[in-house]
Amino acid sequence: MRRRCPPAGRCLAAVIGLCLSGLAAAETLPRVMSTNLCADVLLLSLADPAQIVSVSYKSQDPRQSSMAERAAAYPGNRATAEEVIALAPDILLTSRRWLSRQDATLFARHGIRVVRVPFPRTWAEIFATTRQVGAQIGRADAAQALVDTARQRLAGLHRDAQPVSALYLRPNGGSAGRGTHVDAVLEAAGFRNHATALGLDGWGTLSLEALVNDPPAVIVVSNLQRDATYARNGFARHPQIRRLLAERPVLQMTQNDWGCSNLQLAQAAEALATQWQLAGAPAGHRP
Amino acid sequence: MNALDVTGVSVGRGGCRRVDAVSLSVARGELFGLIGPNGAGKTSLLRAVAQLTPHEGEVRVGGAWFAALSPAQRATRLAYLGQDDRAAWPMSVADFVALGRLPHRRAWARGPSAADTAAVQAAMAAMRLGALAGRRLDQLSGGERTRARLARALAVQAPLLLADEPIAALDPFHQLSVMNLLREHCARGGSIVVVLHDLTLASRFCDRVLLMHQGCAVAAGTPRQVLTPGNLQRVYQVQAMHGEHDDQSYVLPWQCRPLTPSEIPA
Amino acid sequence: MRPATLNGALGAAVLLLALVSLSLGPVALDADTLVPALLGGGEAGDALGQRHQAIVWDIRLPRVLLAVLVGAALGMSGAALQGLLRNPLAEPGLLGVSASASLGAVVCLYFGLTALSVWWLPAAAMFAATVATAVLYLVARRGAGNLTLILAGIALSSLAGALTSLAINLAPNPADVQDIVLWLLGSLADRSFDDVRLCLPFVLTGLGVLLSCGRSLDALTLGEDEAASLGVHLARLRARVILGTALCVGASVAVTGSIGFVGLVVPHMLRHAVGSHPARLLPASALGGALLLLAADGVSRLVSGNTELMLGVVTALIGAPFFFVLVMRARGEVPA
Numbered sequence A: 001m002r003r004r005c006p007p008a009g010r011c012l013a014a015v016i017g018l019c020l021s022g023l024a025a026a027e028t029l030p031r032v033m034s035t036n037l038c039a040d041v042l043l044l045s046l047a048d049p050a051q052i053v054s055v056s057y058k059s060q061d062p063r064q065s066s067m068a069e070r071a072a073a074y075p076g077n078r079a080t081a082e083e084v085i086a087l088a089p090d091i092l093l094t095s096r097r098w099l100s101r102q103d104a105t106l107f108a109r110h111g112i113r114v115v116r117v118p119f120p121r122t123w124a125e126i127f128a129t130t131r132q133v134g135a136q137i138g139r140a141d142a143a144q145a146l147v148d149t150a151r152q153r154l155a156g157l158h159r160d161a162q163p164v165s166a167l168y169l170r171p172n173g174g175s176a177g178r179g180t181h182v183d184a185v186l187e188a189a190g191f192r193n194h195a196t197a198l199g200l201d202g203w204g205t206l207s208l209e210a211l212v213n214d215p216p217a218v219i220v221v222s223n224l225q226r227d228a229t230y231a232r233n234g235f236a237r238h239p240q241i242r243r244l245l246a247e248r249p250v251l252q253m254t255q256n257d258w259g260c261s262n263l264q265l266a267q268a269a270e271a272l273a274t275q276w277q278l279a280g281a282p283a284g285h286r287p
Numbered sequence B: 001m002n003a004l005d006v007t008g009v010s011v012g013r014g015g016c017r018r019v020d021a022v023s024l025s026v027a028r029g030e031l032f033g034l035i036g037p038n039g040a041g042k043t044s045l046l047r048a049v050a051q052l053t054p055h056e057g058e059v060r061v062g063g064a065w066f067a068a069l070s071p072a073q074r075a076t077r078l079a080y081l082g083q084d085d086r087a088a089w090p091m092s093v094a095d096f097v098a099l100g101r102l103p104h105r106r107a108w109a110r111g112p113s114a115a116d117t118a119a120v121q122a123a124m125a126a127m128r129l130g131a132l133a134g135r136r137l138d139q140l141s142g143g144e145r146t147r148a149r150l151a152r153a154l155a156v157q158a159p160l161l162l163a164d165e166p167i168a169a170l171d172p173f174h175q176l177s178v179m180n181l182l183r184e185h186c187a188r189g190g191s192i193v194v195v196l197h198d199l200t201l202a203s204r205f206c207d208r209v210l211l212m213h214q215g216c217a218v219a220a221g222t223p224r225q226v227l228t229p230g231n232l233q234r235v236y237q238v239q240a241m242h243g244e245h246d247d248q249s250y251v252l253p254w255q256c257r258p259l260t261p262s263e264i265p266a
Numbered sequence C: 001m002r003p004a005t006l007n008g009a010l011g012a013a014v015l016l017l018a019l020v021s022l023s024l025g026p027v028a029l030d031a032d033t034l035v036p037a038l039l040g041g042g043e044a045g046d047a048l049g050q051r052h053q054a055i056v057w058d059i060r061l062p063r064v065l066l067a068v069l070v071g072a073a074l075g076m077s078g079a080a081l082q083g084l085l086r087n088p089l090a091e092p093g094l095l096g097v098s099a100s101a102s103l104g105a106v107v108c109l110y111f112g113l114t115a116l117s118v119w120w121l122p123a124a125a126m127f128a129a130t131v132a133t134a135v136l137y138l139v140a141r142r143g144a145g146n147l148t149l150i151l152a153g154i155a156l157s158s159l160a161g162a163l164t165s166l167a168i169n170l171a172p173n174p175a176d177v178q179d180i181v182l183w184l185l186g187s188l189a190d191r192s193f194d195d196v197r198l199c200l201p202f203v204l205t206g207l208g209v210l211l212s213c214g215r216s217l218d219a220l221t222l223g224e225d226e227a228a229s230l231g232v233h234l235a236r237l238r239a240r241v242i243l244g245t246a247l248c249v250g251a252s253v254a255v256t257g258s259i260g261f262v263g264l265v266v267p268h269m270l271r272h273a274v275g276s277h278p279a280r281l282l283p284a285s286a287l288g289g290a291l292l293l294l295a296a297d298g299v300s301r302l303v304s305g306n307t308e309l310m311l312g313v314v315t316a317l318i319g320a321p322f323f324f325v326l327v328m329r330a331r332g333e334v335p336a
Helices: A008-021 A037-046 A081-087 A096-101 A104-109 A123-136 A140-155 A181-188 A208-213 A230-237 A239-247 A264-278 B042-049 B071-077 B093-104 B114-126 B142-155 B172-187 B199-205 B229-236 C003-022 C031-039 C047-085 C097-110 C120-141 C146-170 C177-184 C193-211 C214-220 C224-229 C234-256 C262-271 C278-303 C311-333
Strands: A032-034 A052-056 A091-094 A113-116 A164-169 A174-176 A191-193 A203-205 A218-222 A250-253 B004-011 B019-026 B031-035 B056-061 B078-081 B160-164 B191-195 B208-213 B216-221 B238-245 B248-256
Touching: A032 A037, A037 A052, A037 A091, A037 A123, A037 A140, A052 A081, A081 A104, A104 A113, A123 A140, A123 A181, A140 A264, A164 A174, A164 A181, A174 A181, A181 A191, A181 A264, A208 A239, A208 C047, A218 A239, A230 A239, A239 C047, A250 A264, B004 B042, B019 B042, B019 B056, B019 B208, B031 B042, B031 B172, B031 B199, B042 B056, B042 B160, B042 B191, B071 B078, B071 B093, B071 C224, B078 B142, B078 C224, B093 B114, B093 B142, B093 C214, B114 B142, B114 B172, B142 B160, B142 B172, B172 B191, B172 B199, B199 B248, B208 B229, B216 B229, B229 B238, B229 B248, C003 C047, C003 C278, C031 C047, C047 C120, C047 C193, C047 C214, C047 C234, C047 C262, C047 C278, C097 C120, C097 C146, C097 C177, C097 C234, C120 C146, C120 C193, C120 C234, C146 C177, C193 C234, C193 C278, C214 C224, C214 C234, C214 C278, C224 C234, C262 C278, C262 C311, C278 C311
Parallel strands: A032 A052, A032 A091, A091 A113, A164 A191, A164 A218, A218 A250, B019 B216, B031 B191, B031 B208, B078 B160, B160 B191
Antiparallel strands: A174 A203, B004 B019, B004 B056, B208 B216, B238 B248
8 A cells, every 4th residue: 555546635636637628628528437457458548538537556557557657647546436436437447346346326326337348358359348448438439440450460460370389377387278368369479379279278277297298389478466476486486397488488478468358469469479580480480 | 328318498489488498308118108288388398309399408319419310310219109190191001100111211212121021010010900901091990090100100110209199089998008009119118208188097007207387397207296186286277086996096187176366376 | 003013004105105196197197107207217318208207206206205294294293292282182283383384484485585595484484383382382381271272272373374464464575465375275286396405404303303202202191290200301302392393394384385284183093003102103193194195185186177276275174173073072071
């Protein structure tokens, strides 16, 4: 609790200031607040700056969000019902899990429409989600434009006839198999998801033995901050895993884009493909 | 040489001494009774003699200055039987008695030596435990358990045995039989200091007794010399019947009579 | 049964179960691949053989060794604590010694002491375990019955648990509390020879120290006074049991988290077989503990699918009902 939301008075003043400045442009647009890292990303990339009321404080932390700079321009919130009522947005973008803990009727009484941002698992779902949220906040055109751009970028990625196997690996042995956005990204980047090949369905953990027995050609790691705890690291500390990481090309996801499933993943796929080329993909696999 | 010489032993500090400058001697082969009302300091004295509690004064066992000996040396010269008769674990009687041989065993000895086995068997025989050797401790009656505990103490084969109220919780049959067994042990040359509450048994079985009151030794000598009407009145506040049977004097506490203020010594 | 026979049988069972355990895992290895992998004779240059060898030697063997080490440490600690406190309900996990060791480990982990040296981890766990055992001893010493002892254990566990949560909250690098809680439940998964090395010297020392207390613990059956009259140096005995328990439990918790009830169940099951001798119970409980932990680990691997069942959960599932029965029985026999 080191970084708190500014006192209510300042908060309010900031909001009023924003509203006034953007009044002309955002007159017809609903004022939107988001309380969740992934919803923040959607809001920041879709909305007119003037219609953004507040984003979650997590988005303002550069260690957790690649959009921290843009997020810092708005008041941060800690996803409490009090803050929502105080800021009184027209629309609240949030996750399903958060909503289940809050009283939806309370927000309805205050005229706040709650839009649940789903967690899509495929590109088609990602496009649909983007367009859907765009339509909700009055930015359908912007959403369509974003989707088109992403489609183009994905189309530009090379796909090999015999793709290399890549494994997304977290320090605790966690990985993602069939039916996850990680699977979608790895496919898009031109890889074959090794976790899917090992029979993993959805999210789960892979056993050390199975990995040593059948190692992937490439390992993809992300540095999600909360994975750095010792308790989770037993897997990563194991000499066999360290050897595997030392022997195989390791592609590093430096942004925290993997925590959310949205159009940013198109960039993630591009970044993966680029890293793979730089890491010395076998000649036959070069695009 | 005496089995035990205690000179000026005190336990506790300053004004509240639990034992105050008590001296006594126990000859070899003697059954020595330690008597006195509750809180007189009998247990404290016994623990001081066994070096189980800090004390002043000198304790000599078999002529040797006891405090100067190592715990291992002391363990073979003095066996101590406390009041607590809860054995923690339900061992067999034979195993339990064999615990008395621990001071004689080498640190990493594999099993009991021939001397150990002989001592355990002798102690069990002395306490008439032969038939109970295989029984578990928690399946014994109170009298049997007391005999097992005494056998454990006898298995040490120490010249001196201290026993703190070994017969307090027993019925008359077992009280008499245990006291008889103690006498037998003394007849074989062992020396015993036993704390007793039962004045009749003390007068009947002990060679000599020490009467304690409020930490001090009031009187010492044969039961006849010590258990006088005056001493009993002063220390126990009871009146007793004194009699003789088979050439032996006995004392039977009969009724209590609290001291009047004028009788209480200044 | 003679002690040597019992210990021989237990040792043989441990060996057998260790071999079975080596053959269990997500990657199915049959005898034809397992034996060459185990003997290290995998044909040079054969990638598959090398992988199998890595699976058996680097993944399964450390796990088996840790199960044996930690099981032996916990089993013997339980037997020794029960001997010292003269109470069959004494157990490191139940009495908060394990929780305290966990506290030491967590403080060490989340305040970055491991960055200085990994040896801080077992050191901190063992230090905390020493303090907890000493406190328990002070409570038990005043002629405390079962009830007092267990209440003291509950108090100690709760305090250690609360302080662990506090330590996690205050730590400069706030972590996911759930991870710690899971870790504290105890597991042997994904351990390597690094972990074996980290606990081996302390566990072996602890086992040696406890084993050397056997005779004195035998004498303690008679109570403290009579034990002292048999030449037992009580202060030294207490210090040795506390130190040995702390070494065993602290080092175990540092690498596997806290695994409960082993020290309760094993001595109880073996007590009758060794004729209730605390000294004979020590080595037997060590072997029995190793056996129980190997079995529990095998079960946890067999029954769990994608996510592995925590070992501490398995031992608690076995141990807690057992403890309940013991308490009910003790209620009938011993006045608390």
